[in-house]
Amino acid sequence: MKRTVPMIIAATTGFVLIMSHFIPLSEEWGSKAMQWFNVLAAIAFVLGGSNLMRMNLQKISDRRPGWGYAAVTLIAFLVTLSVGLLKVGVQPTSSFPTNAWAAPYNQEGSSLWWLYEYLYKPLASTMFALLAFFIASAAFRAFRAKNPEAIALLSTAFIVLMGRTYVGGLMRDILPRGMEWLSFDSMTNYIMGVFNLAGMRAITIGIALGVASTSLKVLLGVDRSYLGSGDD
Amino acid sequence: MEREKLFWTALMLLGGLFLAGRAAMVGNGRVYVQAETIAETDAGPVVHHRGVPPSQRSEANVSLSWPRTIGLWVAAFCTLGIMSFVLGDNPFYKLMESIFVGVSAAYLMVAGFWDELVQNLFKSIVPGLMRNSFLPGLEEGLQPDLTYLAPLLMSIMMLWRLAPKGAWIARWPLAFFIGATAGFRLVSYLESDFVQQINNTILPLIVYTADESFDVWGSLRNSLVVVGVLLGLVYFFFSVPHRGVVGGLARGGVWLLMITFGASFGYTVMGRIALLADRLQFLFDDWLWLIDPTMQRMGM
Amino acid sequence: MYQFLKTLDRRWIFLLILLAVAIPIYWGWQFPERPSPMVRSVFEAIENLPDGSHVWMAYDYDPGAQGELHPMAFAFTRQCALKHHKMYFMTLWPQGPPMIQENIDLLKREFPDLTYGEDYVNLGYRPGYEGPIKLAVTDLRSTIAADVDGTSLDDMPMTADVKNIQEMDLIINTSAGYPGTKEWVLYASTPYNIPTVAGCTGVQSPYLYPYVPRQLNGLLGAIKGAAEYEFLLLEAYPELRENPNAREALRRMGPQLLAHLVIIALIIVGNIVYFVGRSRGDM
Numbered sequence: 001m002k003r004t005v006p007m008i009i010a011a012t013t014g015f016v017l018i019m020s021h022f023i024p025l026s027e028e029w030g031s032k033a034m035q036w037f038n039v040l041a042a043i044a045f046v047l048g049g050s051n052l053m054r055m056n057l058q059k060i061s062d063r064r065p066g067w068g069y070a071a072v073t074l075i076a077f078l079v080t081l082s083v084g085l086l087k088v089g090v091q092p093t094s095s096f097p098t099n100a101w102a103a104p105y106n107q108e109g110s111s112l113w114w115l116y117e118y119l120y121k122p123l124a125s126t127m128f129a130l131l132a133f134f135i136a137s138a139a140f141r142a143f144r145a146k147n148p149e150a151i152a153l154l155s156t157a158f159i160v161l162m163g164r165t166y167v168g169g170l171m172r173d174i175l176p177r178g179m180e181w182l183s184f185d186s187m188t189n190y191i192m193g194v195f196n197l198a199g200m201r202a203i204t205i206g207i208a209l210g211v212a213s214t215s216l217k218v219l220l221g222v223d224r225s226y227l228g229s230g231d232d
Numbered sequence: 233m234e235r236e237k238l239f240w241t242a243l244m245l246l247g248g249l250f251l252a253g254r255a256a257m258v259g260n261g262r263v264y265v266q267a268e269t270i271a272e273t274d275a276g277p278v279v280h281h282r283g284v285p286p287s288q289r290s291e292a293n294v295s296l297s298w299p300r301t302i303g304l305w306v307a308a309f310c311t312l313g314i315m316s317f318v319l320g321d322n323p324f325y326k327l328m329e330s331i332f333v334g335v336s337a338a339y340l341m342v343a344g345f346w347d348e349l350v351q352n353l354f355k356s357i358v359p360g361l362m363r364n365s366f367l368p369g370l371e372e373g374l375q376p377d378l379t380y381l382a383p384l385l386m387s388i389m390m391l392w393r394l395a396p397k398g399a400w401i402a403r404w405p406l407a408f409f410i411g412a413t414a415g416f417r418l419v420s421y422l423e424s425d426f427v428q429q430i431n432n433t434i435l436p437l438i439v440y441t442a443d444e445s446f447d448v449w450g451s452l453r454n455s456l457v458v459v460g461v462l463l464g465l466v467y468f469f470f471s472v473p474h475r476g477v478v479g480g481l482a483r484g485g486v487w488l489l490m491i492t493f494g495a496s497f498g499y500t501v502m503g504r505i506a507l508l509a510d511r512l513q514f515l516f517d518d519w520l521w522l523i524d525p526t527m528q529r530m531g532m
Numbered sequence: 533m534y535q536f537l538k539t540l541d542r543r544w545i546f547l548l549i550l551l552a553v554a555i556p557i558y559w560g561w562q563f564p565e566r567p568s569p570m571v572r573s574v575f576e577a578i579e580n581l582p583d584g585s586h587v588w589m590a591y592d593y594d595p596g597a598q599g600e601l602h603p604m605a606f607a608f609t610r611q612c613a614l615k616h617h618k619m620y621f622m623t624l625w626p627q628g629p630p631m632i633q634e635n636i637d638l639l640k641r642e643f644p645d646l647t648y649g650e651d652y653v654n655l656g657y658r659p660g661y662e663g664p665i666k667l668a669v670t671d672l673r674s675t676i677a678a679d680v681d682g683t684s685l686d687d688m689p690m691t692a693d694v695k696n697i698q699e700m701d702l703i704i705n706t707s708a709g710y711p712g713t714k715e716w717v718l719y720a721s722t723p724y725n726i727p728t729v730a731g732c733t734g735v736q737s738p739y740l741y742p743y744v745p746r747q748l749n750g751l752l753g754a755i756k757g758a759a760e761y762e763f764l765l766l767e768a769y770p771e772l773r774e775n776p777n778a779r780e781a782l783r784r785m786g787p788q789l790l791a792h793l794v795i796i797a798l799i800i801v802g803n804i805v806y807f808v809g810r811s812r813g814d815m
Contacts, residue, residue, distance in 0.1 A: 027670065031667060031670065031671060031674055034660070034663050034666050034667050035667065035674060035675070037660055037663045038658065038659055038660030038663040038664060038667070038675065041659045041660040041661060041663060042659040042660070045626070045659070093681045093682075095681045095682060095683045096681075096682060102681070102682040103681065103682075104629070104656070104680045104681065106629055106630060106633075108633070113630070116627075116630055117630070120595065120627070121595040121598075121630075122595075124594060124595040124596045124627070125595045125596055125598055125599060127596065128596040128597070128599075129599065132549060132553070132791070133545075133546045133549055133550075135795075136545050136546070136548070136549040136794070136795055136798060137542045137545050137546070139795050139798045139799045139802065140540070140542075140545055140798040140799070140801065140802040141542075141802060142802075143799050143802060143803070144802070144803060144806050145803050145806075154799060154803075157799070158796055158799070161792045161795060161796055162792065162796070164754075164756040164788070164792065165756075165785065165788055165789040165792050165793075166563035166564075166565075166785060166789050167789060167793075169565075169566040172566070185566060185568070189568050189569070189570070192570075192737075192738070192741060192753075193570075193741065196738050196741055197741045197742055197744075200738055200739055200741055200742050201742040203739075204739075204742050
């Protein structure tokens with residue numbers, strides 16, 4: 001019951017979706033399965049949020065180190081959730097001027113929009129921008145031309161870095177006619193369209209085979225890792 | 233250590249003084265909005281406020297928005313807070329990180345609720361109720377689609393994971409999710425990333441141009457692509473020991489992959505720099521008004 | 533010098549990269565571009581469509597990637613508007629709707645003659661990763677029944693007769709990761725032969741080259757691709773030259789140049805330190 005039923009559910013769903021690809025009559029079933037899938041994907045957000053709340057509550061109640069930050073996370077979570085679900089500050093739209101509930105939850109000027117625009121947006125974008133500093137530090141400390149392969153990697157990186165700037169194309173004007181392919185931008189285009197393409201294609205084909213075999217193992221019940229190891 | 237502390241304190245003090253002076257003299261970091269009546273109702277007009285460039289501040293219905301101005305300053309401090317991580321882990325960064333985690337998790341929940349649960353799940357199960365509340369645009373007389381009771385039930389089972397007992401119940405919807413993912417990926421990956429990729433690699437090794445002359449570059453390009461893909465595949469084929477001819481070919485595959493990773497590194501650097509430039513542009517332009525590349529404050 | 537570089541505090545490197553990005557932004561450095569064949573193919577895929585074609589604008593990114601993708605998304609939107617294509621905006625990222633909204637605001641501001649619901653529509657976000665693609669390619673209404681304002685698709689002229697994405701003349705995807713370009717190729721472009729072009733982040737670009745040109749008509753790689761694309765757009769549509777917003781990516785190429793040179797210098801200096809250290813027996 002605890003392990004067999006889920007295996008049957010996974011296999012049935014998977015084979016229905018495979019069938020729907022080949023047999024037009026079963027297309028409707030595949031479509032239905034995808035609609036249910038989308039609902040579960042949305043529920044996964046609810047589950048994730050609830051889990052975050054539970055973990056942080058536990059951290060606060062246990063007074064574990066850093067519980068103050070857990071409290072901040074919890075407050076930010078609850079405030080965002082409340083203003084988003086209650087559509088605080090949302091104005092009706094011209095389509096339904098008497099019903100504010102019909103308006104988008106992230107409408108410009110609403111409280112959720114404010115939180116997104118002035119908290120989430122700067123925090124998320126700066127978080128990723130931060131990597132520019134660390135990639136520069138890694139360039140200085142870690143990229144060593146220790147062997148021929150590393151030299152190949154570094155040389156390619158050098159050409160691509162030059163080729164993806166204004167300087168990369170400048171060489172074109174200096175080089176003699178017929179030798180323009182030696183300019184950094186031409187070499188970059190060639191590297192990307194030939195060597196990178198070939199390497200990535202080999203990786204893509206390998207991944208495709210990996211995905212197909214893993215999927216088959218799941219559907220045939222060979223891979224049951226998603227069921228966990230315990231009884232409960 | 234004490235000297236370092238003193239340095240940073242002095243730097244922050246100077247920065248604060250600069251900000252205060254600039255805000256007092258230039259009035260930077262202000263946000264203006266324009267009121268726009270979009271409909272008239274019995275309860276009065278429905279007014280929307282949309283942000284406008286500061287250069288339009290003297291136009292009709294334009295006023296300073298305090299919530300948005302405060303927001304902009306908060307955004308600037310959030311940016312600086314995250315950036316402070318380059319100096320090492322610190323309470324300011326940790327505070328920002330905590331806010332980020334809380335806001336983003338809740339935002340996902342809100343988006344999932346309104347965009348899928350209301351728009352598709354509840355709309356299908358109780359269309360009448362949704363029409364009278366959140367979705368007035370729904371057509372009248374829409375019949376309930378009871379097949380949606382299945383994902384509703386699975387949703388409840390999935391949330392059971394949070395209960396102290398019976399977490400195994402959540403395995404059923406999880407199995408559905410995993411099975412569906414395996415089902416649609418199996419076919420699509422084979423079609424697009426296996427068969428089609430092989431198809432894309434079947435290229436003429438001798439290429440002629442439109443005027444039937446021999447195309448050296450085209451031929452070289454195609455030959456390198458075909459050989460390159462084969463070398464890469466040999467490297468990933470671990471069922472045969474990489475010795476002798478196979479070893480030589482696999483070594484060629486390694487070289488090809490090194491070039492590929494070098495290119496990836498170059499592109500990654502390009503991406504990260506672009507993100508940093510975006511943040512600095514926000515600080516210089518929107519917040520400090522040091523630059524005005526989009527002429528938002530022309531004539532001010 | 534060797535000792536100084538060997539024990540260099542990484543905060544000096546951080547300061548160097550900060551200055552390399554900040555100085556060109558402050559001084560507003562800009563350079564002309566030489567569009568690559570790949571960027572030209574993207575431009576032509578949109579340009580060669582007959583005016584008023586139906587284009588699916590799948591903008592799958594969030595603020596984490598806006599620095600790279602906003603400029604190209606805006607450029608895509610401008611070109612489609614100039615060609616009077618019908619634009620159907622949608623995102624598979626929960627944080628994506630405000631990104632789309634900025635494109636809608638652009639259309640309202642720069643192309644006031646275009647009408648919402650007739651020339652462009654905002655279909656918002658749908659959860660389910662690649663799930664909504666799989667549904668929308670066969671039956672749009674099974675996943676999206678209304679726009680973000682709740683107006684039914686049947687009540688808008690440009691959506692009333694659209695059954696699915698197969699009816700689109702082109703898919704334009706701007707992607708920051710999963711779900712994104714790869715998923716559009718896997719579930720829409722490849723099985724249904726829908727012409728598709730994409731613009732993506734630097735991290736993703738190399739991975740998407742194997743799909744060009746048979747599964748993807750063209751690809752804009754990060755900010756450089758966007759700058760070249762903007763350059764082509766400004767060449768083809770001189771009326772845009774007066775619009776400073778249409779040069780967003782071109783402006784970013786200043787910091788890009790100096791920062792790339794700094795990174796190259798750092799790699800070279802780092803290696804010199806390494807080899808000197810090795811010859812001295814330090815490493």
